[in-house]
Amino acid sequence: MKILEAKFLTSAVQPSQYPEVTVPEIAFAGRSNVGKSSLINALLGTRIAKISKQPGHTRLLNFFNIRIPSGELRFVDLPGYGYAKVSKTERAAWKRMIGTFLQKRESLALLVIIIDIRHNPQALDLDMVAWAREEGIPHIIAATKADKLPKTKLGHARKLAAQACDLEPQDVYVLSSQSKYGLDKLWTTLEQIIF
Ligand code: GDP
Secondary structure, X not given: OOOOEEEEEEEEXXXXXXXXXXXXXXXXXXXXXXXXXXXXXXXXXXXXXXXXXXXXXXXXXXXXXXXXXXXXEEEEEOXXXXXXXXXXXXXXXHHHHHHHHHHHOOOEEEEEEEEEOOOOOOHHHHHHHHHHHHHOOOEEEEEEOHHHOOHHHHHHHHHHHXXXXXXXXXXXXXXXXXXXXXXXXXXXXXXXXHO
16 A cells, blocks of 8 residues: 555544544554554554554554545554553553443444454453444454464464454454565455545
């Protein structure tokens, strides 16, 4: 995909801080360390998601404005989940923040739930899928780090992930931010959903 512009717009916790609804949005969720920043960076061809890793930004919703030849859209980097050392209070705050966003954001066109292709979706990933389903939000799985599995095992891993999430195999995108495998295909879907 030819990225004409990609820039950090703002961070938010609650709806009053969300940017104005002007363009369709695609949100990215995943366990911390799954490769979410790498995927956003690889899709955009820049190291923009490093912003989301700066202290203070890691527990926020981070909005990025993007312009591609077919129009404008926004990526929303949702805070990673599954930290071992998170207190109950922090976990509740995270849940409230994501839940409110999923419930209230009318410009949300798609939720991309990122998993590691080497591991079956875990409880928190499945919670995310269930949440999207409850809220009626279109969602797909991005199974990343495909470069770490032999090519012959990718098809099976994709099928298992789809089964676990109660999705069709074509809703699971096998990719690698490192080798760029599968990124074009994901972009084609993102573009189709939005434009
Ligand atoms: P985040 O916490 O979900 O944002 O994860 P990061 O994007 O920071 O990635 C976590 C680690 O996984 C880093 O060491 C990345 O270099 C590595 N990583 C991310 N994507 C890939 C990938 O597609 N292939 C491989 N081999 N490593 C990856």
